[in-house]
Amino acid sequence: MLTVTSLSRSFGDHRVLDDVSFAVRPGRMTGFLGANGSGKTTTMRIILGVLAAHGGTVTWHGREMTPAQRRRFGYMPEERGLYPKMKVGEQIAWLGRLHGLDDDAARTATGRLLDQLELGGRADDRLEELSLGNQQRAQVAAALVHDPMMLILDEPFSGLDPLAADIVLTVLRERAASGVPVLFSSHQLSLVERLCDDVVIISRGAITAAGTREELHARYGTSRFELVVDADAGWVRDQPGVQVLSVDGPRAVFEPSGGGEQRVLEAALRRGEVRSFQPVVPSLEEIFKEAV
Numbered sequence: 001m002l003t004v005t006s007l008s009r010s011f012g013d014h015r016v017l018d019d020v021s022f023a024v025r026p027g028r029m030t031g032f033l034g035a036n037g038s039g040k041t042t043t044m045r046i047i048l049g050v051l052a053a054h055g056g057t058v059t060w061h062g063r064e065m066t067p068a069q070r071r072r073f074g075y076m077p078e079e080r081g082l083y084p085k086m087k088v089g090e091q092i093a094w095l096g097r098l099h100g101l102d103d104d105a106a107r108t109a110t111g112r113l114l115d116q117l118e119l120g121g122r123a124d125d126r127l128e129e130l131s132l133g134n135q136q137r138a139q140v141a142a143a144l145v146h147d148p149m150m151l152i153l154d155e156p157f158s159g160l161d162p163l164a165a166d167i168v169l170t171v172l173r174e175r176a177a178s179g180v181p182v183l184f185s186s187h188q189l190s191l192v193e194r195l196c197d198d199v200v201i202i203s204r205g206a207i208t209a210a211g212t213r214e215e216l217h218a219r220y221g222t223s224r225f226e227l228v229v230d231a232d233a234g235w236v237r238d239q240p241g242v243q244v245l246s247v248d249g250p251r252a253v254f255e256p257s258g259g260g261e262q263r264v265l266e267a268a269l270r271r272g273e274v275r276s277f278q279p280v281v282p283s284l285e286e287i288f289k290e291a292v
């Protein structure tokens with residue numbers, strides 16, 4: 001497990017990280033969310049050891065991380081760093097060797113990854129000949145080729161169409177399932193909602209929410225209910241013990257008190273068909289807006 005505790009960092013007078021603490025657990029996909037300039041990249045760079053913290057610690061399984069351990073991390077930086085003129089396959093294998101793989105292992109890992117990322121046929125093309133989305137997939141391969149023990153990915157899904165995002169996601173999920181902690185930043189909240197196990201939200205350099213997706217839904221959950229019937233739902237307004245928030249044809253959203261939701265459900269069943277009746281679960285987008 002990677003644990004970040006009380007990180008702080010300033011650039012001049014500008015404090016960009018203030019008491020940042022969170023954990024990235026093995027086998028989990030952790031989404032790191034925050035508005036532009038909130039401190040995600042700075043935090044990731046400190047974890048990687050390419051930027052010094054002014055306070056706080058980064059530990060791996062409870063101990064201060066060593067440079068050798070950091071070298072076993074896989075990092076996809078925000079500024080993509082592959083060579084445009086170099087052939088994709090050669091480049092990924094070369095990065096594997098730089099990380100200590102022998103020639104055979106580097107070639108095998110490269111071939112497998114490029115196939116998984118559906119770039120197998122492009123191994124002999126120069127990077128610049130690939131579309132931007134395919135270049136991005138090659139960047140993912142570069143971060144994974146040495147079988148890293150932890151993955152830190154800055155916006156790995158930006159610029160990918162939904163099919164390409166799913167291909168990358170499958171590869172990352174496979175690594176997470178094998179026990180690798182995965183931390184990735186993203187602005188695409190619907191995507192994060194679908195794929196992350198844990199969520200960390202940062203706002204202006206401070207963590208405003210962190211936990212499993214279910215914990216955040218419960219914490220930011222409301223006591224609202226949504227009822228959908230087969231005719232106009234305006235009658236819900238007359239029910240005792242509920243505050244109606246909206247009625248839109250057959251759909252009513254209300255906030256009950258003292259068991260009011262049961263009475264509404266019973267009344268709806270007496271009146272006819274109930275199409276759905278459920279508590280309103282906030283989306284990650286709503287949680288994000290409330291937390292930042």
Ligand SMILES: Nc1ncnc2c1ncn2[C@@H]1O[C@H](COP(=O)(O)OP(=O)(O)OP(=O)(O)O)[C@@H](O)[C@H]1O
Nearest residue numbers: 011014016034035036037038039040041042043078
């Ligand atoms: N080298 C630097 N020198 C001065 N200020 C910096 C430096 N690096 C980052 N900052 C500032 O630190 C703040 C946090 O930046 P950071 O890149 O960590 O944010 P971010 O959450 O990754 O943003 P984005 O989503 O836009 O990539 C910003 O105000 C940025 O201008």
